Amino acid sequence: MGDELVKTYIDGFDDKMQGGIPAGSVVLLVGQPGTMKSSVAYNILFNNARENGTKGLYVTLEQGAKSLSNHMTKMGMSPKDVVDRLEIVDIGLIRKKLTALADQSWVQVFKMYTKNLKETNDYQLLVIDSLPVLNVLAKFDNPREELFHLFEWLRDLNVTTFLITEMTPDTPKFALHGEDFLADGIIYLRMAEIGDISVQRQIRCVKMRSANHNGDYHSLLFDGGRFKATRSIAQSR
């Protein structure tokens, strides 16, 4: 990992990690359903493409590319504003369309595409949305070992990777197969209950190798097409 930092463009959050995420990291973006995991990940690619021309690749395995792109357009982050710098690839669709690939595992198709696109397009940022799908569909015999190899493979790709993983409600664990130990960083998104009736979106940097990060919970706000993290004042339960 070099000295370069990748900004999340979540106002008030980058400075909690000494300026951003060390380039080359593999970062888990963990949260329960609906905690804005996809939006936060896409926001990182979108704003890096728009603000400093950094190229990004968003690999979707779960939500269709069209649905994702519609959702982001509604949120004020249209892929049309960053053409040639942000590509969304729907691996599920590709595999369905190309019958020649039908007997290949998802990991194989994923690796083939990301590697090819790295060579032709030289993107610097990669999002995988999401890992459990990759995990289940690839029918790993030994998930822990396969994951170790996948993480090493991603590091060799020479990009900064954001791996979205879903947390099952009611478990305090960030990962089921040791992804949390393998990852260089973990960003956790949650809906916190405030008192008896309110909930608040929150974000916290659980871990970031080679950065002296602040691990507190911050309120996560989305307004006017931008994310913002502010000090959590309300006391959650």
Ligand SMILES: Nc1ncnc2c1ncn2[C@@H]1O[C@H](COP(=O)(O)OP(=O)(O)OP(=O)(O)O)[C@@H](O)[C@H]1O
């Ligand atoms: N303009 C907006 N401002 C604030 N919140 C929004 C806006 N548009 C959608 N949302 C919220 O974003 C959430 C969905 O975001 P997103 O798809 O990024 O979450 P996710 O964690 O990836 O969800 P999933 O678990 O379905 O993959 C919805 O719960 C919705 O309430």
Ligand SMILES: [Mg+2]
């Ligand atoms: Mg999502």
